[in-house]
Every structure is written in structure tokens, then in C-alpha cells.
Amino acid sequence: MSSAGGQMERYESSKLYRIRHSMAHIMAQAVLEVFPEAKIAIGPPIEDGFYYDFELPRAVNEQDLNRVTKRMKEIIKGGFSFERRVVSADEALAMFANQPYKVELIEGLMAGNLDEYGEKRKDGEEVILTTYRQDSFEDLCRGPHVEKTSDINPDAFSISFKEPAGAYWRGDENNQMLTRIYGTAWETQEELEDYLQRLEEAKQRDHRKLGIELGLFAFSQLVGKGLPLWKPKGAVLRDTLERFLRDEQIRRGYTPVITPHIAKVDLYITSGHYPYYADSQYDPIDVDGEQFMLKPMNCPHHIQIYKSEHRSYRDLPIRMMEFGTVYRYEQSGELNGLTRVRGFTVDDAHLFVTPDQLLEEFIAVVELIQYVFNSLGLLDFKARVGVRDPESDKYIGADDIWEKATSAIIEACDRLGLQYTVEEGEAAFYGPKLDFIFRDVLKREWQLGTVQVDYSLPERFEMEYVGTDNKTHRPIMIHRAPFGSLERFIGILTEHYYGAFPLWLSPVQMAVLPVSNKVDAEAKALAAQLQAEGFRVEVYERGQLGKKIAEARGQRIPYQVILGQRDVENGTVSIRLRDDTELEPMPVSEFIAMARHVRDSRAMDLVPAQQ
């Protein structure tokens, strides 16, 4: 996005926005010329481009899009001006008599003051209907547009870079499915090419592609979709992450617990999960007349552990941790590699605290999350406080409880000096939460860690502790997960690092590359020595050295340990880093010391700074 004078220009008032908005109209005109019977819906600018939704007589193909593109270029070159006109409702209804979606829009605007997405308009302003016309095409529209079509660069847009997509009218799955044609448009051809190249790079970085190449995970039709299988290299990566977090949590006073993967439906009826989230849970299993289900969350189980003993204020805070695997029935169309699956493991913990302890414990959790992100080199993240949507009734718990929880989160953020935004409708159903949104190297945003303050579940489960006053009190729960889910997190990490994990996380940390197979035996002995030092090592025995290097590079092996006759005689190794840096031959002991230091300090660089 362009910026002016150091201050971010609002996208809505930028030239790019007007270009894209105008492109949507131009595309609609071209599509109507190719498909005269098409019905047009809406066509707004979006990030990086625009779209327009159509009801078409048949599926569009590449050829259609080429024809549309050709026609769009002609319209652009025609230099038609965009003419704004204020129209009365009757006039508009007459003009769009053949366009049912436009009629619905006009009626919505006049009667219910609904905007183009079917949402109640918030500004409450009086509705003025306006249209914009270019060439032969006039569309109901608020604007703004460029002055004339020739203000647009005919070589800086593309509509066939993405497959046409189905989209529900007004985003409601009960409505007609329309065909959405996406476009991208820029001021210059270079910007267009940059954008297309960024898309290409994202494709190269895709964890689904890298996951296969690096042997991290697999899916099986027989096991079922959305159920990842961790292969040895993925499993060691995941296990390393788990151990890192487990150790860190134990240092901070957490205690591990373990709970089963199924439980009686009654547990989730009590917790409130069952009625609210019936759609996204697996159907219950009948066992001897009782209903059991795969657990969609770990918290009710942990609550039962809390309740298994009589608790005193002296026991609190209790911090229970579990890498708990949960199962959720995601719609099949939503499944996506490791980032959206049907069975995944949450790095879960539940803290049970007194009101006095809440703030301190909340802050400690945020500090843990910051520490974890820092250790992994995830530096670009922002915090979002998710609060209730006041219009919705999907939440449980009384108003004053929500207010208490929300103000606790905001106070903790202020005390930590955290930059945060507050967003309505982003709360969990039982309480408000603080989410950490991570931006990866491609500037894509991912929701990772989450912390939730919960007064509701303690209430529903009638949790208690005895206070100093010898009376029973209700604990407060903090739900939190720094990674969110191990699956999604590793998918994101893979893309962020482009498969080149820091040494401590690399599935294979070093590969020994014998220069010829005359030194294969020595290479194996060296590998055994390195393995005994606790490193994950492979020996590459196939082909000539060049081929071994090519393969090791492809596998993003951090240290490529080259061993030839010369090295054997001198007791040295020649280290090549995965970024093609070649180090001077060094004694084996020196290499081990260096690698150990890099690994144990969880450094991002493969060579310590002082070297």
C-alpha cells in the first residue's frame, strides 16, 4: 500500500482503490457483453484487487475469461468517463428491472437501510441512490471511481490469475450460489508482475509442498482426510517443540496432566460446548446405552481433575498443562494441509486462580508467550483483545462477569505495555480473550497463541476452593495456548522459515558428505560420533559430491559436513552451510563445540556471532 508523508493513506481513498473499483465495473460490462443473460450482483475492490459476482448460464472457462479480458482492454482504451448520477428509487427499480440482485439491493437500501452485504448500515445516513456509467454500462454504486477508463493501465491487471469461484449471494449459504470472478489490478505492469511473483513465492513456500519434500507428514485416504500422519522427520520437529515448551512451563510452575480422548456427552452438556457447537463436533458414539464423544476441547477434563480434590486457597494457583489432542468436525471444504485439520493437538493449559491472583497470572502467561515467540524468531506479531458482539446471543455468562473478565485483560495489556486492538465478536463463547496475530515473512497474518479469562465454566461446573475466611469461593480459569495447535503452528513455521528451520528444530541437523566412497567408513564413524553428541545426523553416500550437495541443499540441511581424504588425514571437516557459505576446514572437536553452542542457545544463525 502506498503511503504519503509517512502517514498511511487510507486504502479507501487511494487511487488504487478507485482503479480496482472501476475495474469491477469494466469487468461487469465485458461479462454482460459475453453473457447477455448474466445477472450481476456486487463487485467491490478488495485487498490486491477486486471481484464481481454473477449469475451465469453456465460455468466460465479460460476462453471466456480471455474474451472478457480482451474486451476490458478495449473499454479501458476507449477512454469512457465515469458519470455519476443521483436516481430516485422508482427510476433505479425501472433501470434494473432485469437485474433481480440489483432490485433486491435497492429494496434493501430503501426499506431496511441494508448495505450491499445485507448488513444494517451503521452510519444511519439518509439513503441517496447513485449510479455510475461508463460506455454502455450503468451500475448502482456509491463510488468513487477514476475519472475515465483510460486512467487505468491496460497492462496492469489480470482476471485469470485465480480460478473463478463460487460465492453465496450476500454470503449466506442458504442463498443462490453465484460465480465470482476475481481480478487483480495495479498502477503499473511492474507492480502487477511483483504481485504475481509474490503469489508464486507463496506457492513455493506452501507447507503442503514442503511437507512432502522434507518428509514431515503425510495424509492417507484410509485414515481419513484432515487427519495428518507425522513422519519421523516431522515427529522429531514436533517433539522438539513440545519438549521446549514443556520444560519452559515446568520451570514456570506448571504441572503436566493427561486425559483421555473421549468422554461422555454429559461433560460437554455441562460445559456448554455441546449445544453451542453441535455442528462442529463428531457425532456421539453409543457405548452400552451411554453417549460418548471425541473431545473437542481439553478444558472440561482438566476441570474434572480440579474437582477430584477438595481445594483450598493455599493450593492456588494451579496450572495444568497437557498437549491434548482434540477432534472437531470441520466442513470438508475447509480442510487445508496442517493449518485446518480434524484432529489436532493443543499446547493447552488451564490455570485456576483466585481473584487476587488473576492479573499476575495473566501477565505471566503473556510473558511466557512472548518468550516462546521470541525464541522461535517470530518477532512480528500484534495483540487483539476479542470481546463479545453485543448483538449476538451465542455467549454464556452474566454481563457483569464479562465486564470483569474484559477489564482484567485490558488492564494486564496496559500493565505490559502491549499494543493491542479491541475487536467485537472475537470472544470465545465463555469469555473474552487475548489473541496473538503473527505476520509471516510474506506479511500474511495467522492467529497463533490465545489467552482467555473465564468465569463461566467454574460457575457451570460449580468449582470451589476454601478461602482464608473458611468460606467457599469460586476460582477463575485462564485458558491459554501459545502455539494454538501444533499442527497449524508447524505448518506456519515451515512456510515462515521456507523449510530452513533453526538448528535446534531441524529434523536433520547435519549430513556427512564423503568426497568419495573410499572414505565412506570414516564418514560413518564421524556420523556416529556426532550422533553420540546428540545431533541428528545422516550420511549421504549416493553419487558424486556435487550431487550430495545438491540434495543436502534441497533438504535444507544446516551443516553439510564434507569429509575427504585430506580431512581424514588432518582430522578436520569442511563445513558448508545451507546458505552456501563455506567455512575453513576445522578440527572435528571445534565443529562439535560450535554446533552444540548454536543448538543449545537456539540461535537462528548457524555460526556464532564472534566467529
Add this chain to the structure above:
RNA sequence: GCCUACGUAGCUCAGUUGGCAGAGCACCUUCUUGGUAAGAAGGAGGUCAUGGGUUCAAGUCCCAUCGUAGGCUCCA
């Protein structure tokens, strides 16, 4: 779940209007014994996702199912 497209060897892909199932890489064997981005030759590997249908004949056309991709919807 919905719309659209796709599914051919472990991986990446070719396969004409329906007419004997292919390539590169990987794998196995042999040769080569090498110093920083893929040495050479040979071999093996397939119920063309699965099940039906049309046809003298189906990888190719039709239907269903499963899976995948891009969207929509959803995301505790």
C-alpha cells in the same frame, strides 16, 4: 456442506478426433572413485483414484463415490 476444476509410476508431468500406457527425477544392478548445485549404462516399477455405464474398443465420453486445489460458508 456449496460452486468450479483436477486425480496417469514414490515425486513432477506428457498422453491428438476413443484404437498396444510414456518421459524426467527417485529406486535396484553394474561401471565410474570423485573436493563444493545432480557422472554413465542397464533394470524394475501402472487394475490410468474407486465403482458403474456408453462403445467393436475407454486413461480419453457419461454417472456416482472418494481425494485434492481455488473460492464461499464456518472456525471453540
